[in-house]
Amino acid sequence: MATDNVMQMSIRSLEETEEDEDLDETLSERLWGLTEMFPGPVQKFFAHFIGLSGLAFKTSYSFGRNALWILASSATIMVLPVVFESERAQQQEQQLQQQRQILLGPNAAVSGTGSQNLLPGIGMMTPGMMGSK
Numbered sequence: 001m002a003t004d005n006v007m008q009m010s011i012r013s014l015e016e017t018e019e020d021e022d023l024d025e026t027l028s029e030r031l032w033g034l035t036e037m038f039p040g041p042v043q044k045f046f047a048h049f050i051g052l053s054g055l056a057f058k059t060s061y062s063f064g065r066n067a068l069w070i071l072a073s074s075a076t077i078m079v080l081p082v083v084f085e086s087e088r089a090q091q092q093e094q095q096l097q098q099q100r101q102i103l104l105g106p107n108a109a110v111s112g113t114g115s116q117n118l119l120p121g122i123g124m125m126t127p128g129m130m131g132s133k
Contacts, residue, residue, distance in 0.1 A: 025033075035043060
C-alpha cells in the first residue's frame, strides 16, 4: 500500500511538471486559443464590430478636424476686421482727446465738450433767472 501511494505521488509530480511546461506560451497564443472557444458567427460579428468601430473613429476624427478648421477660419475672417475697426476707432478717439487737451488744457479732455461748466456746483445763470431776484 505504501508503495502504491509513493508511486501515485511520483506520477502526480511528473504530471504537474509537464503541466508547468505547457504554460510557457505567449499572450497572443493564449488569446488565439480563446478564439477557438467561440463559434464562427460570434467571431465574425466581433471582427466586423471592431472593424466598424475603427472606421467610425477615423471618420469622426476626420469630420471633427475639418469642422474645426472651417469654424476657426470663418471666425477669423469674420471677427478680425471688426476688432481692427474698433481698435482704430479707439485710437482716433484717444488722438482727439490728446489734441483737445493740448489746445484747451487738462480739464477739456476730461469734460468732452466745451458747453459744460468746468466748476462743479455752479450752474450757468440764464437771463430769466437773474431777473427773478
